Amino acid sequence: xxxxxxxxxxxxxxxxxxxxxxxxxxxxxxxxxxxxxxxxxxxxxxxxxxxxxxxxxxxxxxxxxxxxxxxxxxxxxxxxxxxxxxxxxxxxxxxxxxxxxxxxxxxxxxxxxxxxxxxxxxxxxxxxxxxxxxxxxxxxxxxxxxxxxxxxxxxxxxxxxxxxxxxxxxxxxxxxxxxxxxxxxxxxxxxxxxxxxxx
Numbered sequence: 001x002x003x004x005x006x007x008x009x010x011x012x013x014x015x016x017x018x019x020x021x022x023x024x025x026x027x028x029x030x031x032x033x034x035x036x037x038x039x040x041x042x043x044x045x046x047x048x049x050x051x052x053x054x055x056x057x058x059x060x061x062x063x064x065x066x067x068x069x070x071x072x073x074x075x076x077x078x079x080x081x082x083x084x085x086x087x088x089x090x091x092x093x094x095x096x097x098x099x100x101x102x103x104x105x106x107x108x109x110x111x112x113x114x115x116x117x118x119x120x121x122x123x124x125x126x127x128x129x130x131x132x133x134x135x136x137x138x139x140x141x142x143x144x145x146x147x148x149x150x151x152x153x154x155x156x157x158x159x160x161x162x163x164x165x166x167x168x169x170x171x172x173x174x175x176x177x178x179x180x181x182x183x184x185x186x187x188x189x190x191x192x193x194x195x196x197x198x199x
Contacts, residue, residue, distance in 0.1 A: 011126045016175070018134030019089075021167035026095035028056045030131055031166070035097075038123035043116030044109075049101050050117045053152045053160075056095040063096050070148045071140075094133075094167030097124065098143075098152055103159045114161065121162050128166055138163045 006014065031054060043049060055063035067090045068075055068083070075083050084091075101117045104110040125135045142148050143160040154160055 006130045008126075011129055015126060015129045016134070016173045017136045018165075018167070018169045018173070019136055020169060020171065021092040021094060021134065021165070022170050023092045024094050024168040025060065026056055026133055026166050026168070030133070031056055031095055031097070034124055034127045034131065034133075037127050038120055041116060041120040041123045043120070044112040047113065047116070049113035050120055051100050053098040053100065053154075054096065060095070064090055066148065066151045070142050070145060070151075092167065093165035095165075097162070097164040097166065098160050099162040099164065100152075100154055100158050100160050103157055117161060121164060124164065132168070133166050134169045135164055135166045138165060 035052065035054075039048065064087065068087055071090075072078070072083065072086050075086075078086075099117055099121055101113050102110075104113060121137055125137065128135050139161070140163060143163060149160065152160065
């Protein structure tokens with residue numbers, strides 16, 4: 001078990017979305033430890049509206065084959081090199097976590113569940129970062145493909161909201177500038193200086 005080495009602030013500010021993994025597999029036990037902690041995400045009425053389909057270690061090749069069949073429909077007609085090039089974005093991550101949530105017909109509950117599952121996903125990403133494992137939350141169109149859903153065992157009334165790729169990496173992406181608090185905050189009942197000058 002990895003002992004936490006990063007503060008919450010360090011994890012939040014230091015984490016990067018990793019898109020270039022080095023192919024090293026992620027240990028199943030590490031994944032389970034991360035998920036065991038991530039479930040403490042805030043969620044409405046403690047519904048815990050999520051379940052996961054995870055592929056790691058010996059199951060990586062199986063999910064890669066499903067991804068190949070889903071995203072490269074004519075792969076049998078291509079050369080091995082062409083298939084390998086198209087599949088590189090799927091073969092270098094060391095694990096996959098697909099997050100499945102209920103599609104409640106009530107909009108309020110559906111939005112609450114999506115919001116809660118999003119905090120759960122970020123928990124996974126931050127905890128993985130503390131293990132030295134990078135991640136990238138992706139939402140490709142094929143997550144709603146009936147054939148892909150069937151392969152993952154997704155039921156009617158459920159939706160995959162995330163293909164979370166996890167893995168190790170050799171190069172840390174540069175940080176992209178974020179907006180500062182003063183750019184996005186309006187204090188209720190106060191006007192900004194520009195409005196004051198116009199009056």
